[in-house]
Amino acid sequence: MVLTTSCAPQGSTSQGREISSLYDIFLWIAAGVFLVTAGLIAWSIIRYRAKPGDDDLPEQFHQNLKLEVTWFAIPQILVVVLFVLSAFALNEVNEESPEPDAVVDVTGFQWGWRFTYDGSGKEVVGTPQEPAKVLVPVGNVSFVLTSADVVHSFYVPDFLIKRDAVPGRDTRIDVNVDAGVYDGVCAEFCGLLHARMPFTIEAVSQEAFQQWLQEPPEGVARGDG
Amino acid sequence: MATAEPAIVAGAHEPRGVAGWLTTVDHKRIGILYVVTAVGFFIISGLLSLLMRAELAQPGLQVVNESTYNQLFTMHGTGMMFLFATPLVAGLANYFVPLHVGAPDVAFPRLNALTYWLYVLGGVVVFSGFLTASGAAAFGWTGYAPLSEATYSPGAGVDLWIIGLILVGTSSILGAVNLMATIFGMRAPGMTMFRLPIFTWNIIVTLTLIMFSFPVLTAALAALFIDRNLGGGFFDPTQGGDPILWQHLFWFFGHPEVYIVILPFFGVITEIIPVFSRKPLFGYRGFVFATLLIGAYSFSVWAHHMFTTGSVNNPFFSAMTMLIAVPTGVKFFSWIATMWRGKLTFPTPMLFAMGFLFMFLIGGITGIFVASPPIDYAVHDTYYVVAHMHYVLFGGTVFASFAAFYYWIPKMSGRMMGERLGKLHFWLMLIGFNLTFFPMHQMGLNGMQRRVADYPAESGLEVLNAVSTAGSGIVALSIAVFLFNLFVSMKRGASAGDDPWQANTLEWATSSPPPHHNFKRLPPIRSERPVFDARHTGPADG
Numbered sequence: 131m132v133l134t135t136s137c138a139p140q141g142s143t144s145q146g147r148e149i150s151s152l153y154d155i156f157l158w159i160a161a162g163v164f165l166v167t168a169g170l171i172a173w174s175i176i177r178y179r180a181k182p183g184d185d186d187l188p189e190q191f192h193q194n195l196k197l198e199v200t201w202f203a204i205p206q207i208l209v210v211v212l213f214v215l216s217a218f219a220l221n222e223v224n225e226e227s228p229e230p231d232a233v234v235d236v237t238g239f240q241w242g243w244r245f246t247y248d249g250s251g252k253e254v255v256g257t258p259q260e261p262a263k264v265l266v267p268v269g270n271v272s273f274v275l276t277s278a279d280v281v282h283s284f285y286v287p288d289f290l291i292k293r294d295a296v297p298g299r300d301t302r303i304d305v306n307v308d309a310g311v312y313d314g315v316c317a318e319f320c321g322l323l324h325a326r327m328p329f330t331i332e333a334v335s336q337e338a339f340q341q342w343l344q345e346p347p348e349g350v351a352r353g354d355g
Numbered sequence: 356m357a358t359a360e361p362a363i364v365a366g367a368h369e370p371r372g373v374a375g376w377l378t379t380v381d382h383k384r385i386g387i388l389y390v391v392t393a394v395g396f397f398i399i400s401g402l403l404s405l406l407m408r409a410e411l412a413q414p415g416l417q418v419v420n421e422s423t424y425n426q427l428f429t430m431h432g433t434g435m436m437f438l439f440a441t442p443l444v445a446g447l448a449n450y451f452v453p454l455h456v457g458a459p460d461v462a463f464p465r466l467n468a469l470t471y472w473l474y475v476l477g478g479v480v481v482f483s484g485f486l487t488a489s490g491a492a493a494f495g496w497t498g499y500a501p502l503s504e505a506t507y508s509p510g511a512g513v514d515l516w517i518i519g520l521i522l523v524g525t526s527s528i529l530g531a532v533n534l535m536a537t538i539f540g541m542r543a544p545g546m547t548m549f550r551l552p553i554f555t556w557n558i559i560v561t562l563t564l565i566m567f568s569f570p571v572l573t574a575a576l577a578a579l580f581i582d583r584n585l586g587g588g589f590f591d592p593t594q595g596g597d598p599i600l601w602q603h604l605f606w607f608f609g610h611p612e613v614y615i616v617i618l619p620f621f622g623v624i625t626e627i628i629p630v631f632s633r634k635p636l637f638g639y640r641g642f643v644f645a646t647l648l649i650g651a652y653s654f655s656v657w658a659h660h661m662f663t664t665g666s667v668n669n670p671f672f673s674a675m676t677m678l679i680a681v682p683t684g685v686k687f688f689s690w691i692a693t694m695w696r697g698k699l700t701f702p703t704p705m706l707f708a709m710g711f712l713f714m715f716l717i718g719g720i721t722g723i724f725v726a727s728p729p730i731d732y733a734v735h736d737t738y739y740v741v742a743h744m745h746y747v748l749f750g751g752t753v754f755a756s757f758a759a760f761y762y763w764i765p766k767m768s769g770r771m772m773g774e775r776l777g778k779l780h781f782w783l784m785l786i787g788f789n790l791t792f793f794p795m796h797q798m799g800l801n802g803m804q805r806r807v808a809d810y811p812a813e814s815g816l817e818v819l820n821a822v823s824t825a826g827s828g829i830v831a832l833s834i835a836v837f838l839f840n841l842f843v844s845m846k847r848g849a850s851a852g853d854d855p856w857q858a859n860t861l862e863w864a865t866s867s868p869p870p871h872h873n874f875k876r877l878p879p880i881r882s883e884r885p886v887f888d889a890r891h892t893g894p895a896d897g
Contacts (some may be wrong), residue, residue: 139800149729156730160720170691171712178632180698187891188634188698197692198641198685205684209677209723216727217670223729240507280502281598283663283736287802290733294664296599297501298592301665317663317736317804319495321502322421325807 139288142312143305145223146290152219156212163208223291226304231269231336238275238282238295238316241323250343258326265332267339268309275301283318286331292317307333380464382453383869385471387767389446392471393439396478398834400434403427405831408791412824414812424808425493426512430482432496433516437523438478440616440752445470445530447619447759448558450767452534454862455555457543457880459872462536470530477522484512492516495806497609498579500590500601505583517580524569524576531565534558543861545880549643552860552883553636556643557622560650561615567654568611575604599666606657614653617747618646620755621686624708627762628690629884630858631705632697638689639883645682645689652679662728663735669728676726683719687712703777704856707758710785714750718743721796736806739799745792757784757837764841765855769867770848776840783833790826794819859884 141147237244242256245264256262275284275295284303285292289312293303316327334342369375379385407427410418419427453461461467484491489510494502498516501507538551538559551559579601581587588594590601629636636642652675658667659676690712701709721743725731734740757780765771798819803810810816854863863886865874878889 139802146733149733152727153724153730153733156724156727160723164716164720167687167691167716168713171694171709171716174691174694174697175699175701175709178694178697178699180633180700184698188632188696190635191637191696192635193638193641198638198688201688202641202681202685205681206678209680212723212727213674213677216673216729219727219729220669220673223732280507281499285736285802285804292663292732292735296664296666298598299666315802315804319425319499319502319736319806321494321507322425324425325421325804325809328811 139290141290142288142308142310143291145305146288148219148222149290152215155215159208159212226302227270227272227306229270230272230304231267232339233272233274234264234266236273236275236284236295237278238284238320238327239278240280240321241316241327243284243316243327243329244278245329247343252343256327256329258323261327262329263332264329265334265339265342266307267336268307268333269336270304270306271333272302272304275303280320281318282316282320282327284314285317286312286314288312294318307331309333309335378468380460380468381871382449382461382464382467383767383873385467386446386448386450388471389442389449389474392475392478393443393446396434396438396442399482400431400439401831401834403431403434405827407431408824408827410808411810411820413821414810414814414817416809419808421808422490422493425806426485426491428806429492429495430485433481433492433520435748436496436612436616437520438474438481440748441523441527441612442474442478443756444558444561444616444619445474445527447623447763448534448561449530451763451862452555452558453537453541454865454869454873455552455860456538456541457546457861457874457877458537458541459874461533462540463533466529466533470526470533473522473526473529477519477524477526479519480515480522481519483519484510484515487511487515497605498601499605500579500582500596500598501592503579503583503601504591506591514580514583517576517583521573521576521580524573527565528569528573531562531569535562535566543877543880545885549640550880550883550885552622553625553639553642554619554622554860557618557625557646560646561618564611564615564618564650564653568608568615571604572608572612575601575608578604599661599664602661602664603658606660607654609660610657611653613747614649616752618649620711620752620759621646623755623759623762624690624711625686626858626860627704627708627758628693630856631702631708632694632699633857634693634697635859635884635887636689637692637695638685641685642689645685648682649679652682659726659731662731673726673728677723680719680723680726687716702761702856703772703774703781704758704762706778706781707754707761710781711751711754711758714746714754714785714788718746718748718750721746734799736804737799738795738803738805741805742792742795742799745795749788749792754784754788757781760837762856763862764844765851766862766867766869768845768848769851770844771851771855772844772848773840776836776843780833780836780840783829783836787826787829787831787833791823791830792826794823798823854886854890857890859887861885864889 141150233248235246241258243262245254245262254262254264275293277295277297282295283292284295289305291303293301311332314329316324369379491512494508578589582589588596590596590598656676656679658672661667662669761772761777798816803816851867853866864878878885882888
């Protein structure tokens with residue numbers, strides 16, 4: 131079964147794990163649907179192949195209302211189940227933490243990201259030559275996103291979440307991050323150097339994070355770059 | 356029973372040779388012009404994608420720079436969607452709808468010629484962007500604002516892109532009106548709506564989608580043009596406009612567009628499977644109902660392209676998108692039940708139909724994944740989506756296009772296509788297609804975003820990309836085999852006769868190719884299979 135080779139990464143946020151397990155459920159159901167449908171097609175191809183010289187017409191049946199209602203109902207029920215599972219996961223993933231451990235304002239621009247931290251005056255700006263490296267505390271982090279020019283999309287593959295950064299409005303994602311170092315990219319095509327907007331987020335202890343916030347901004351940007 | 360010859364017939368005396376083709380108003384010739392031009396744009400757009408795959412074969416920039424790469428994927432998508440798939444539908448419908456309904460031509464033959472030439476003009480204008488100083492449009496075929504605004508994409512290539520697409524869109528709208536009038540006004544006696552071939556039923560729904568969705572695209576493009584050249588502010592947030600509005604308008608067109616380029620090919624497959632199973636389509640009325648339902652649903656799913664904007668009602672669009680899978684599933688069961696206990700043969704058209712079934716099944720199933728907003732948060736704008744849409748549009752539309760070509764070229768030309776080369780074409784394309792696009796699922800899950808000329812080394816993406824590029828070469832080879840087959844078959848192919856496949860529908864009740872105005876006389880039409888009926892009840896009252 132080819133589809134099972136496509137496995138989602140586990141995710142480094144609780145939201146990502148939620149998405150990953152939803153993906154796995156979808157994958158199992160999809161595998162079942164694929165096997166049944168492809169199996170029936172394959173069976174028909176093999177079993178009902180015409181024998182050479184057999185010119186009689188096969189039985190000419192046209193329809194069977196009961197059968198047709200059944201095969202309308204089964205996928206209908208299946209998609210309702212999938213929708214409900216997906217809707218529960220969506221609520222979990224979209225939930226905004228009332229008191230996040232850090233709020234990071236992120237502005238996408240052609241071509242880099244500006245990270246600022248509420249109330250601390252801390253600002254880190256990345257460029258294609260010198261991508262931004264920022265710290266967040268382990269735990270609940272809110273990223274509030276906007277754009278200075280065109281639409282970008284803030285995407286950390288290990289989080290299994292992305293959200294667009296749209297000029298003229300704020301969007302937001304809330305994630306509960308594990309300790310670790312995570313690479314991010316821009317996912318929405320934004321012009322010439324779209325592929326050159328990487329950034330790195332390191333999730334560290336609250337103490338280390340606070341200490342980093344106190345460091346003079348100039349030094350950090352240069353020292354890390 | 357014969358259709359009455361109209362008293363005054365447009366284009367009854369056309370000049371010979373090239374001048375005849377350039378001035379023709381015959382629906383069959385216009386149909387062939389459409390198909391040949393569409394295949395031309397398929398080859399051009401395909402070559403662009405081969406350049407992209409060559410660039411992505413390994414990390415780093417080797418073949419093109421970023422600016423060129425961005426033009427390549429923009430024009431690949433634009434070319435394939437607007438200048439190949441949609442016009443190919445127009446071409447096949449132009450040729451076969453009048454034959455299917457037993458009519459001598461379309462309702463408005465001169466309008467028909469106009470729609471074709473508008474399409475050619477639009478296509479040339481779109482691609483002429485490559486000749487401008489700043490190159491062709493380079494913001495993706497979706498043209499997201501404000502990237503497509505003058506501030507960020509100042510080149511003339513963008514304005515040519517807009518104008519060309521408005522011309523092509525206008526052509527589609529006019530063509531839809533024309534064919535709709537043909538189907539509703541020119542059916543032969545006995546051809547009731549529930550005796551129409553399924554291909555033509557699918558075309559009815561497709562035309563409806565064109566008439567409701569293309570005007571929205573045209574309006575959006577006009578607004579973008581005004582923004583760029585006349586200081587409008589529709590999509591510019593600094594002037595009170597809204598970039599998300601562009602996405603709404605584009606996808607209100609763009610998602611029905613996906614059905615515009617797949618429903619006719621459901622129709623093609625549904626013509627082919629009964630013929631080569633030697634059975635009637637199982638559940639004709641259910642199939643028509645499912646097609647109507649897909650058409651209706653297709654206007655309420657557009658914002659599933661916008662789950663990650665944070666600006667749309669994700670649960671609603673997720674629910675509608677999952678619902679649309681149901682009537683599509685019904686079609687699969689209809690196809691399987693048609694083959695069930697039949698007597699199946701597998702000449703090339705049927706092989707491609709089988710390839711369609713398996714490949715479109717994979718594309719349909721991954722469609723359910725991306726219909727779930729949380730899963731979409733992970734895979735949106737990654738190669739996973741690229742894989743999904745190519746299993747739908749290549750595994751679906753392109754495989755079914757070749758099924759249509761092998762099935763109908765004998766009717767259009769009077770000559771059979773070579774079977775051995777046809778089978779070689781099929782197997783090469785099946786293998787090449789899967790090598791190219793299956794690994795993209797995993798690239799996307801591993802975090803490779805779309806529309807990038809480069810990706811980091813040692814990211815685990817190198818092998819997947821190398822396999823994909825190798826696959827694209829095999830696809831290219833398979834297309835070369837097809838073109839060679841076409842060339843040889845048109846020169847030396849066996850004569851097709853009226854009805855080489857022992858088929859069902861009216862196009863097979865006339866010569867190959869059909870004469871001017873199509874039918875000397877029509878068989879009686881008492882079911883959706885008049886030619887089958889005539890064959891099995893004898894020619895008694897023909």
